[in-house]
Amino acid sequence: MGFFGELKVLLKKNIREYGMYIALGFIMAIFTILTNGLFFSSRNISNLFNQMGYIAVLAVGMTLVIVIRHIDLSVGFMAGFLGAIAARLLRDGLPVIPTILIVIGLGTIFGLMNGFLVANVGLPAFVATLAGMMIFRGALLLFTQSTGTIIVMNDNFNQIGNGYIPELFKIGELHGLTIVVGLAIVTLYILNEIKVRNNKLKYNFEVLSMRMFILKILFVSAIIFYVFWVLANYNGLSWTFVITLLITFVYHIMTTKTVLGRHIYAVGGNPEAAKLSGIDVKKITLFVFGSMGFLTAISGILYTSRLQSATPDAGTLFELDAIAAAYVGGVSAAGGVGKVANSLIGALVMASLINGMNLLGVGISLQYIIRGLVLVFAVVFDIKTRSKVS
Numbered sequence: 001m002g003f004f005g006e007l008k009v010l011l012k013k014n015i016r017e018y019g020m021y022i023a024l025g026f027i028m029a030i031f032t033i034l035t036n037g038l039f040f041s042s043r044n045i046s047n048l049f050n051q052m053g054y055i056a057v058l059a060v061g062m063t064l065v066i067v068i069r070h071i072d073l074s075v076g077f078m079a080g081f082l083g084a085i086a087a088r089l090l091r092d093g094l095p096v097i098p099t100i101l102i103v104i105g106l107g108t109i110f111g112l113m114n115g116f117l118v119a120n121v122g123l124p125a126f127v128a129t130l131a132g133m134m135i136f137r138g139a140l141l142l143f144t145q146s147t148g149t150i151i152v153m154n155d156n157f158n159q160i161g162n163g164y165i166p167e168l169f170k171i172g173e174l175h176g177l178t179i180v181v182g183l184a185i186v187t188l189y190i191l192n193e194i195k196v197r198n199n200k201l202k203y204n205f206e207v208l209s210m211r212m213f214i215l216k217i218l219f220v221s222a223i224i225f226y227v228f229w230v231l232a233n234y235n236g237l238s239w240t241f242v243i244t245l246l247i248t249f250v251y252h253i254m255t256t257k258t259v260l261g262r263h264i265y266a267v268g269g270n271p272e273a274a275k276l277s278g279i280d281v282k283k284i285t286l287f288v289f290g291s292m293g294f295l296t297a298i299s300g301i302l303y304t305s306r307l308q309s310a311t312p313d314a315g316t317l318f319e320l321d322a323i324a325a326a327y328v329g330g331v332s333a334a335g336g337v338g339k340v341a342n343s344l345i346g347a348l349v350m351a352s353l354i355n356g357m358n359l360l361g362v363g364i365s366l367q368y369i370i371r372g373l374v375l376v377f378a379v380v381f382d383i384k385t386r387s388k389v390s
Helices: 003-013 015-034 042-067 075-091 096-121 125-143 155-162 176-202 210-232 239-257 259-269 271-276 281-307 318-328 340-360 364-389
Strands: none
Touching: 003 015, 003 210, 015 340, 015 364, 042 075, 042 155, 042 210, 042 239, 042 259, 042 281, 042 318, 042 340, 075 096, 075 125, 075 281, 075 318, 096 125, 096 155, 096 281, 155 239, 155 281, 176 210, 239 259, 239 281, 239 340, 259 271, 259 281, 271 281, 318 340, 318 364, 340 364
């Protein structure tokens, strides 16, 4: 088989895996052309990653919630409420670290409460988290009723959402540490891909041909390094992007390399079979919702820090953006399928759409329509590709 013939077969066979990358590349190319290169400028790409941070963190948690066949509608206003608590504590003089720990602790507790209602009481997740959404919406309004917008004056806290990693050295005009981090990530990616391929060959699993494997390595490595090179041309890596990458990496390891991760996907694939095999489905559900609360707290911190304030309408539609990012990232509506790493790509797709439309001056009403259509397309794509695989 010729090179292009093999590439065509590979793309067709793995369209579910590669579809989001094709969509992202298409969206970025279109907006770059329409904005005469402004979309892919170093400054805008840096802003894009900062803008997507709080949604990407939510999308990681939402992916696991959907994997176990549930949904969480409370995360938007929960993030807004927790951000308001952080702003109030900082305004009252509490240091940054205790404030962050308190907010993360509260977020985890709130998530566990959702999980308890779903796993132990037996409420449908839609109902339990819809009630949570209304409760946190009311709590946020009550919390900000007397003060309105709560301004955050703590510079250390505000650096989380607006600061960049230190410039220890420069490589020409580039941010040196960002280039080093980019090269390190590319190296780790290549070594991991080689290790995975060798393990598959060891057990006689199907692998890509050597030329397709090399092409994949070169293509992905080039994209990763180019992103870091673009960021290095501006201010380097932002703390928001670093936090997002670390969370995605930790959850990727947890879901792919641990027993807990395998149990989560087993519960999503077939809850009854998982229960019969000895997996405690209730504990898995509690963990996933508790994890969602933990990530919601981090999202609220990132958003409040970026705005340097907490507003009465903070968190509006965050849950829908997170759900959309998860679906665009390849999570299945039927449960049991979805990668947390791909939720980062889904969040980037949604953020790219918003950012590109803002640059083109598209009205907010039309933006919502387009984002809704993208979500519908992502779910239809999931259904069609799943039926083909079946």
